[in-house]
Amino acid sequence: MLLPWISGLGAGMALLHLLQKLLFPYFWKDLWFLLKVIRCGIRIKLNRRKGELVTVLDKFLSQAQKQPRKPFIVYEGDIYTYEDVDRRSSRVARAFLNHSALEKGDTVALLMSNEPDFVHVWFGLAKLGCVVAFLNSNIRSTSLLHCIRSCEPRALVVGADLLEAVEEILPSLPEDISVWAVKDSVPRGIISLKEKLSTASDKPVPRSHHAAWNLKTPSLYIFTSGTTGLPKAAVITQLQALNGAAGLWAFGCTSDDIIYITLPLYHSSAAILGIGGCIELGATCVLKKKFSASQFWNDCKKYNVTVFQYIGEICRYLCKQPKLFFTFDLIKYDFQKDEPFRNEQGWCSHVKKGEPGLLISRVNEKNPFFGYVGNKKHTEKKLLRDVFKKGDVYFNTGDLMVQDHENFLYFHDRIGDTFRWKGENIATTEVSDIIGMLDFIQESNVYGVAVPDCEGKIGMASITLKPNKSLDLEKVYEQAVTSLPAYACPRFLRIQEKMETTGTFKPKKFQLVQEGFSPLKISDPLYFMDNLKKTYVPLTKELYDQIMLGEIKL
Numbered sequence: 245m246l247l248p249w250i251s252g253l254g255a256g257m258a259l260l261h262l263l264q265k266l267l268f269p270y271f272w273k274d275l276w277f278l279l280k281v282i283r284c285g286i287r288i289k290l291n292r293r294k295g296e297l298v299t300v301l302d303k304f305l306s307q308a309q310k311q312p313r314k315p316f317i318v319y320e321g322d323i324y325t326y327e328d329v330d331r332r333s334s335r336v337a338r339a340f341l342n343h344s345a346l347e348k349g350d351t352v353a354l355l356m357s358n359e360p361d362f363v364h365v366w367f368g369l370a371k372l373g374c375v376v377a378f379l380n381s382n383i384r385s386t387s388l389l390h391c392i393r394s395c396e397p398r399a400l401v402v403g404a405d406l407l408e409a410v411e412e413i414l415p416s417l418p419e420d421i422s423v424w425a426v427k428d429s430v431p432r433g434i435i436s437l438k439e440k441l442s443t444a445s446d447k448p449v450p451r452s453h454h455a456a457w458n459l460k461t462p463s464l465y466i467f468t469s470g471t472t473g474l475p476k477a478a479v480i481t482q483l484q485a486l487n488g489a490a491g492l493w494a495f496g497c498t499s500d501d502i503i504y505i506t507l508p509l510y511h512s513s514a515a516i517l518g519i520g521g522c523i524e525l526g527a528t529c530v531l532k533k534k535f536s537a538s539q540f541w542n543d544c545k546k547y548n549v550t551v552f553q554y555i556g557e558i559c560r561y562l563c564k565q566p567k568l569f570f571t572f573d574l575i576k577y578d579f580q581k582d583e584p585f586r587n588e589q590g591w592c593s594h595v596k597k598g599e600p601g602l603l604i605s606r607v608n609e610k611n612p613f614f615g616y617v618g619n620k621k622h623t624e625k626k627l628l629r630d631v632f633k634k635g636d637v638y639f640n641t642g643d644l645m646v647q648d649h650e651n652f653l654y655f656h657d658r659i660g661d662t663f664r665w666k667g668e669n670i671a672t673t674e675v676s677d678i679i680g681m682l683d684f685i686q687e688s689n690v691y692g693v694a695v696p697d698c699e700g701k702i703g704m705a706s707i708t709l710k711p712n713k714s715l716d717l718e719k720v721y722e723q724a725v726t727s728l729p730a731y732a733c734p735r736f737l738r739i740q741e742k743m744e745t746t747g748t749f750k751p752k753k754f755q756l757v758q759e760g761f762s763p764l765k766i767s768d769p770l771y772f773m774d775n776l777k778k779t780y781v782p783l784t785k786e787l788y789d790q791i792m793l794g795e796i797k798l
Contacts, residue, residue, distance in 0.1 A: 269650070297456045297458070299459075299485070300463070300485045300520050301367065301370045301454060303489070303523050303524060304326075304330070304367065307526045308326040308330040310526070311326055312330075313325050313327065314526070316329050317528075318502075318529070318530045318547055319359065319360050319531045326526075329363060329364060330448075332364040332446070333364045333365075333366075333368040334368065334371065334447065335364075335368070335441050335444045335446045336364055336365050336368025336441065336444075337369070338444040338445050338449070339440040339441050340369070341372065341449070342444065343435070344398075345398075346372055347372075347373075348372065348453060350375070351398060351465065352369050352374045352375070352376055352377070352399045353376075353395060353397040354379060354400075354401050355401070355402045355403065355409070355410065356401070356403035356509075357381050358505075358508060358514075358533050359533065363509075363519060365437075366515075369401075370454060370463075371454050372454065373453050373455075375462045375464065376463075376464055377391075377465035377466075377467075377477060378466050378467065378509070378510035379510060380508075380510050380729070381403075381406055381508060382668075382730070384727060384729070385413060385726070387475065387728075388409060390474045391467055393418065394475075394477055395465050396617070396618070398421065399423070400417075400423045401424045401426070402424070402425050403425075407425050407430070410425075410434075411431060414433060422435060423435065424436075425438075426438055456482050458482075459483040459486070460614075462479050462480070462482075463480055463481055463482045463484070464480040465478065466510070466511075466512050466515075468669065474671065475674075476616040476617075476618075477616055477617040478614075478615075478616055479615060479616065479617060480512065488512065488516035488517050488520055489516060489520030491567075493521070493524050493525055497521070498527070499526040500550075501528075501550045501551050502550050502551070503522055503527055503530070503549070503552070504529070504552035504553070505518040505519070505532065506553070507535070508534075513553060517553065530549060571605060571611065572605050573594060573601075573604050573606075574594060574603060575592040577600070577602045577659060582754075584631075591631070592631045597648065600644045600645065600646050600657070601644065601645065602643075603641040603645045603653075604628060604631065604639060605639045606637070606639075607637045607638060607639050613626070613627070626639060626642075627640065642658055642662060643656075644656040644657045644658070657701075663703070664701065665692065665700045665701060666700070668729070668732070670692070672689075672690040672692075675705070675728060676688040676689065676705070678723065678724070679705055679707070679723060679724065679734070682716075682719055682720065682723055683713075684713035684716060685709065686707075686710045686743075687707070687751070688705055688707050689706040689751035689756065690704070690706075691706070691757050692704070693736065695791065695798060696794070702735050702736070703732060703733060703734040703735055703736070705734035705737055706737075706743070706751075706756055707720075707740065708741065708743050715739060717771060718778070718779045720780060722778075724773075735772065735773045738761070738766065738768050739768055739769040739771075761783065761788070762788065763783055764785065764788075770782070
């Protein structure tokens, strides 16, 4: 009787295994990930109870003690060990202690490209307990000035290669902001941080300067274009930074891995998930000045890279909290009204699997939204209220996502006055305001249009002219390239006689987006940005065909 029982048990087990493979193919991987996330959460809570509030900086200092000689950053062939970065960041902290009035809790804006000194300055300021605001190194003039003003810093630190961008706006900066440049020779009104570093000690800074009393205090400000207007500074708390830094560990990376970071460090994905992730592991990162497709695989081979970062649209959510604990909903979106769809009772509704929906996340005590720096109106605009029931509150990510039948999430599009191109969110109102500054333009309506075999959407501006004024294409080109990052410049222009508006007098975009930039469908004059001729040129059928066939690089 024993043999049939064993045979039946074996058959049952085999059936269960088959069903698990068919219905829940990722069960064991998800379970393992979940257990690691739970372990991470328990560790943070135990430290809290002991009165030990450990931050990402504390973890870095611990790694520098445990493995001082281990390479932390590899940059253009040069190696910076954990001890090197610790000492250099201490020198930065000492320089500010000796030559500035910075105090714990002050904000310092950082405008630098990808380089080891970005990390040295970031950590040095963190050792003083300062909140560091990462500025997008591509922005210029009005946008740059807005970002600096909005985060209200006591000081601004700028890299040598970006000093010219700051010199342009120097007369307009608030008088109480001191400007420091990582350069020997600097113009009047700017302090040479490099000169101060040459005489500064690398003696460790007392922990009392940066010890955290609450993990919900701000650690970083990271700018995002959001869904409307100029960039806004999102608050990243010490706890959010810790959670984001645990991402690589949770996904199975180890201290033996070599992580390749090509993303700009002003992005949360590179700074928190990348640099922070290496610290959590005690691993090495290969830092690239700028992403290069032609050098990518050669670099991977040269430095024995085992992990590289991809700017997948979902990556930034890892910086908010552990992935399996990110509770979300996908709701129907009304593209004509440009707002979430609500039924007759006023409630939102879920989309079906495979349909694009607006990604929202419940806001509550366990899942707080810390908002943006400054005007509370910006924070309130990101919240949806009375979504499924009276009194509930959800965070509006501004992303349209699709969930497939295996529950994987895919980015679909951005909503509202934003589109995505070259891995960046572009606020259409910001670009419209820049183009609209030209004295011959009456109105400017900016939107994103799809191009075959290209991810995201590329910028296009619909323009109306003032009465008795003529179009100056060279001036439009000059205004765009001098005031906007390259990825935000409208590559196509459409000249209209009249701008269609909604009932609330907002420019209509839906129909314009649908029509795209085809000269076969559009009778209005169309133009294409020509960087060789430094102007916009007529978009002919031949030029259009070249773009559609991928013969012209966008």
